[in-house]
Amino acid sequence: MSPPCSRCASQRVINLETARKLGTTAGALAGSIKGAYVSLYSPSRLLVSSVQFPLSRIAVAVMGAATGGIAGASAGNRMVQHLLPPGEGTPWLCWGCGHAFRVLN
Ligand SMILES: [Zn+2]
Numbered sequence: 001m002s003p004p005c006s007r008c009a010s011q012r013v014i015n016l017e018t019a020r021k022l023g024t025t026a027g028a029l030a031g032s033i034k035g036a037y038v039s040l041y042s043p044s045r046l047l048v049s050s051v052q053f054p055l056s057r058i059a060v061a062v063m064g065a066a067t068g069g070i071a072g073a074s075a076g077n078r079m080v081q082h083l084l085p086p087g088e089g090t091p092w093l094c095w096g097c098g099h100a101f102r103v104l105n
Contacts (some may be wrong), residue, residue, distance in 0.1 A: 003092060003103045010096035016084055017091060023076035031072020032065040039064025 002013045039061045084091045089102035 005092075005094035005096060005099055006101045007099040008094065008097045010094055012095040013092045014095065015090065016080060016093050016100065019093065020077060020080040020084075023080045024073045025076075027076025027079070028069040028073035031068035031070070031075070033068075034072070035064035035066070035068020036061045037064075038068070 002011065002015070004011055005013055040057070083093060083100055085100045085102055087102050089104040091100065091102050093100045
């Protein structure tokens with residue numbers, strides 16, 4: 001159960017720990033797609049020379065996806081991280097007024 005906002009008493013609050021996990025996942029996913037896309041379609045000499053070897057082209061795309069995923073995940077994590085108020089307890093963010101606060105368990 002979520003606590004009411006400590007500023008406007010709204011019940012519409014989200015758990016920032018959950019948001020951080022979602023942000024990390026979404027960032028990783030977006031980063032992976034972007035990484036794979038860039039690896040497949042960037043006009044680099046490496047890709048031109050690997051046309052005869054389609055498997056290495058896929059390997060490059062997988063590598064790009066992994067790299068992009070890691071970068072995306074840390075970006076998503078950082079994005080939520082700066083919303084987190086300092087201190088102990090479960091972090092919450094109010095949808096109503098945008099107030100971030102912590103509640104000790
Ligand atoms: Zn509020």
